[in-house]
Amino acid sequence: MKHTFKLSLLCSAILLAGCGDNTESSGTTGSVTFEPSVQELLGRDASIKFALKGTSAAVPLPSFLLFDTNDHTLNIPLSAGSSKGLDNPQVAMGESDGWSTIMPFSIPLNLADGVTLLNDLIITPNGTPFSQNLNAGIRVAKVDVDLATGAMTNFTALTPGVDFLAVTTDLKSINVVPLNGLDPASNYIYALTESIKDSNNNPLGTSSSYASLKSSMAQSGLLATPQKIIWNIEKTFEDNAQVTNKDEIVYSSWFTTASAGNVMQGTKAAIAASANPAVKPAGVWKGTANPNNLSVDDLNSLYSIDAQDVGSDFDVAVSNDPIFVSAVGQDKADLLANSYKQLINHPALDSIQVFRGTVKLPYFLSDQVDGKEWKTLPWRSGMPSVFKILKTLSSGSDADKAAISQQLVDLGFTDLPAQLYSTPHQALLVGAKLTLADGTQLDADRILTRYSAVPQIRAVKEVPFIMFVPKGAGADNVPLLQYQHGITNLKESAYALALSHISTAIQTGKTPYALIAIDQPLHGQRALSDGTVTTPQTPTVFMNLEYLPVARDNIRQGAIDGLGLRYALNYVNPTEVAFQTVNQSDVSLIGHSIGGITGISSYAVANTSVNPVIDPMFAYKTATLANLGGGIAPFLFESGSFSPIIKHSITAAAVPSYLNYYANTCPTKDNPGTCFNNFYSAADAEAKSQIDSALTSFTYAAQTVLDNVDPFNMASQVSGSLLGIQSNGDATIPNKVSKIPTAGTEPLFKKLGLVNTATNASGSRVASYFDSSSNAAHSTVIAPETDEEALAHSEMSSQIVQFTLTKGNSDGLLAVDAAFLDASK
Numbered sequence: 001m002k003h004t005f006k007l008s009l010l011c012s013a014i015l016l017a018g019c020g021d022n023t024e025s026s027g028t029t030g031s032v033t034f035e036p037s038v039q040e041l042l043g044r045d046a047s048i049k050f051a052l053k054g055t056s057a058a059v060p061l062p063s064f065l066l067f068d069t070n071d072h073t074l075n076i077p078l079s080a081g082s083s084k085g086l087d088n089p090q091v092a093m094g095e096s097d098g099w100s101t102i103m104p105f106s107i108p109l110n111l112a113d114g115v116t117l118l119n120d121l122i123i124t125p126n127g128t129p130f131s132q133n134l135n136a137g138i139r140v141a142k143v144d145v146d147l148a149t150g151a152m153t154n155f156t157a158l159t160p161g162v163d164f165l166a167v168t169t170d171l172k173s174i175n176v177v178p179l180n181g182l183d184p185a186s187n188y189i190y191a192l193t194e195s196i197k198d199s200n201n202n203p204l205g206t207s208s209s210y211a212s213l214k215s216s217m218a219q220s221g222l223l224a225t226p227q228k229i230i231w232n233i234e235k236t237f238e239d240n241a242q243v244t245n246k247d248e249i250v251y252s253s254w255f256t257t258a259s260a261g262n263v264m265q266g267t268k269a270a271i272a273a274s275a276n277p278a279v280k281p282a283g284v285w286k287g288t289a290n291p292n293n294l295s296v297d298d299l300n301s302l303y304s305i306d307a308q309d310v311g312s313d314f315d316v317a318v319s320n321d322p323i324f325v326s327a328v329g330q331d332k333a334d335l336l337a338n339s340y341k342q343l344i345n346h347p348a349l350d351s352i353q354v355f356r357g358t359v360k361l362p363y364f365l366s367d368q369v370d371g372k373e374w375k376t377l378p379w380r381s382g383m384p385s386v387f388k389i390l391k392t393l394s395s396g397s398d399a400d401k402a403a404i405s406q407q408l409v410d411l412g413f414t415d416l417p418a419q420l421y422s423t424p425h426q427a428l429l430v431g432a433k434l435t436l437a438d439g440t441q442l443d444a445d446r447i448l449t450r451y452s453a454v455p456q457i458r459a460v461k462e463v464p465f466i467m468f469v470p471k472g473a474g475a476d477n478v479p480l481l482q483y484q485h486g487i488t489n490l491k492e493s494a495y496a497l498a499l500s501h502i503s504t505a506i507q508t509g510k511t512p513y514a515l516i517a518i519d520q521p522l523h524g525q526r527a528l529s530d531g532t533v534t535t536p537q538t539p540t541v542f543m544n545l546e547y548l549p550v551a552r553d554n555i556r557q558g559a560i561d562g563l564g565l566r567y568a569l570n571y572v573n574p575t576e577v578a579f580q581t582v583n584q585s586d587v588s589l590i591g592h593s594i595g596g597i598t599g600i601s602s603y604a605v606a607n608t609s610v611n612p613v614i615d616p617m618f619a620y621k622t623a624t625l626a627n628l629g630g631g632i633a634p635f636l637f638e639s640g641s642f643s644p645i646i647k648h649s650i651t652a653a654a655v656p657s658y659l660n661y662y663a664n665t666c667p668t669k670d671n672p673g674t675c676f677n678n679f680y681s682a683a684d685a686e687a688k689s690q691i692d693s694a695l696t697s698f699t700y701a702a703q704t705v706l707d708n709v710d711p712f713n714m715a716s717q718v719s720g721s722l723l724g725i726q727s728n729g730d731a732t733i734p735n736k737v738s739k740i741p742t743a744g745t746e747p748l749f750k751k752l753g754l755v756n757t758a759t760n761a762s763g764s765r766v767a768s769y770f771d772s773s774s775n776a777a778h779s780t781v782i783a784p785e786t787d788e789e790a791l792a793h794s795e796m797s798s799q800i801v802q803f804t805l806t807k808g809n810s811d812g813l814l815a816v817d818a819a820f821l822d823a824s825k
Helices: 089-095 208-214 220-241 262-273 280-284 296-300 316-317 322-327 329-341 368-378 385-393 399-412 423-429 492-506 546-569 594-606 630-635 643-654 654-664 670-681 686-709 711-717 745-751 789-803
Strands: 046-048 104-113 138-145 152-157 162-168 172-176 189-191 249-256 306-307 351-363 460-471 478-484 514-518 582-592 623-626 720-728 765-771
Touching: 046 249, 046 423, 089 546, 104 249, 104 368, 138 162, 138 220, 138 249, 152 220, 152 322, 162 208, 162 220, 189 220, 208 220, 220 249, 220 594, 249 399, 262 280, 262 322, 262 423, 262 546, 262 686, 280 322, 316 351, 316 492, 322 329, 322 492, 351 492, 351 546, 368 594, 385 399, 385 423, 423 789, 460 492, 478 492, 478 546, 478 594, 478 789, 492 789, 514 546, 514 643, 546 582, 546 594, 546 686, 582 594, 582 789, 594 623, 594 711, 623 630, 623 789, 630 686, 643 686, 654 789, 686 711, 711 745, 765 789
Parallel strands: 478 514, 478 582, 582 623, 623 720, 720 765
Antiparallel strands: 046 104, 104 172, 138 152, 138 189, 162 172, 189 249, 306 351, 351 460, 460 514
16 A cells, blocks of 8 residues: 655645745755764665655655644645545545544655665464564654643553554555554654665665654744654654664654544534533524524424324334335335234234334535535634634734634633633534734634534524334333444335334233434435435445535435434423333434434433433443444445445546546446446556555545544444344445455454354343354344345344343343354454
8 A cells, every 4th residue: 555645745734935946945955964873764775755855756655644633633645636625535634623543654765776675574373474574663652732732741652463453565665554543633654764674684764854763953934833743753763672772763753643532522522512501502503503594493393203103003004004014115114014914813912003204303414516515625623723713823823813812702701711621611612703903814724623612503404304213012111222224225125123022022022122213314305406316326426426525415414413312202292192102211223224224323322421411312222233344445445235336436537548448338237336347457557556545535534524424433432231233244344344444344343343243142231243153244133135145144133132121231141142253353
């Protein structure tokens, strides 16, 4: 993997003005001679490719040099003529407040002709190529960084082979792969030493640009700050005995990882604030947090639920549901109806009543079809960035300091800047517009980061729901299971799920629960006004590969919608017939596929404490997450279901020869994914290299943007009981990913600390790994597609019903059939 961004102009924030020809901005000159210890590192046959000027200017990733110091987002230099819009993945990365926790560091090398890295690769028992040469020469550590002073403290060294692995695929570059993922919103430093050898057994060297920063010869102007940072990094490694002497270091850098879930947590906090009758939603979503000027009445109608007064018997509802029949066919609808007719012969069940209704939820995406704004406009912050405010107060002009300070006082701040670090006081900024002394708005961009974590509301949506309520003996106050469906699916897939779960409960002598579901954003009844909607034929409507920040925010919206539905259950009118036998405070969650990806955030955020009074209004009793994965971008590129269409879309935008091939060869006879596969299999080495480079760069950018909502990063915020379900060889979300060890289902379950039920099913955080002999597939947990899946589906339903009704296996008696399960996981 090569993830070097070339700098045709040196325009990162820290070196923003350093695009001229002066020595102090480039850090290089042919006449400079450094002190002997640094000079010795230059002129070697193999060296780090790090240059701050010229046509070969490049910075290995990740790096502090590519951070915007004005708002703490990434600032990736653009090549001449490239798009400056969010359709450019490098621009899209600028919506992130840090680097990915799971993507490899990428360190390119300058090599003399005929020279490579020393080839000492061995294949480990698990099939991983290992180089002692590389892993002995690289240091990585987590640190705390005081941004005001630059001090690096709380040094924690990472261990090669345990926490990270240094690899090379071509002996011409180095990748450092996090094996367990890095912590979100954290600081890391890394260094390469001259103990790394080339193919002639000579030590790795450095570049003249790095030498200018490493040297004790003080730089002035634009390089003064970066040099101090490099000095600090090298000294930190030396002080912590990671190197004998800092002179060994040929390259080092510092970077901050992206935050995880901060925006969703901020959104929940805003919703919680609106629970105060003196505040209400209109008291939160005001001013700049309400850019479309939604009315007070509309805002205060949020979280109201309106349901049908009269339900329909399950068989009548499913057979006559045009949405369900259109999606799966009349035969499958009638099959469910017939199964239901057999079930109601059981004395414990009188009927399953199907109710429809709507819940009013906040919509933070755009729904505008004009100019395809729904596709191009991500969530925007409803508050100015605290980071930008603090920067102005610390280093702005006297006039700007005075102007901002006065406006903050007017908002209710009494102790500046201390109160800006306080979450309760930050709430005063929601809806505010701050202006500098000349009237210019501070933070007009309103990018959502950890420093500006409450979004603007753009609409109040009446979101349709479907609910299944069992009627019969003991069904007077039944729990409720909230279902979040997968990509290209519909809330109506809950017909099969509800019938299976209620049937399982009844036939095992348990009182069943009710089930409720809404569509994911841009799915089902949540199509846009022009009919744009996500279907099996149009998965990229939700995926939105073209505008990555919107793809991220579609996931955010789905997670917050789930949380919003849970919260709305507190406000069901007692006269609502549909809910009169449902316990609205006893709610659990099940998420499947993308519903698991949104669901893990719904669950984590809902169960994060805000205050003891409000917490029960959001909390879920337990959750089941099935067939999901972490490392969204890497796993999509190995997804049998989605990889071909994704590769087609990326390659068509980046490789002209493929676009020409597609236009002239494929439209009438192949779907895009098949077209790509055919082109790639016949391509020559040069074309494949071009395609591979485009896909690798896109994956890196996409995961960087998605990191904030990625399940792997949200896992550490999950509290409470959890049942995970995996199908062996899942063709949609892979169990594992070949190049990224933290991507897929199994690494996520490991991060969540789920114990394999095949070996111990007594705990409250467990996972069932269905093996190949079970014939379980991606959607088996919802409904079996083949007769061969039926037994696995029944076992899955049994486990979920037990786990849900016992509030997360609280009795420790979860019964599983190990014949379906893989005990080796």
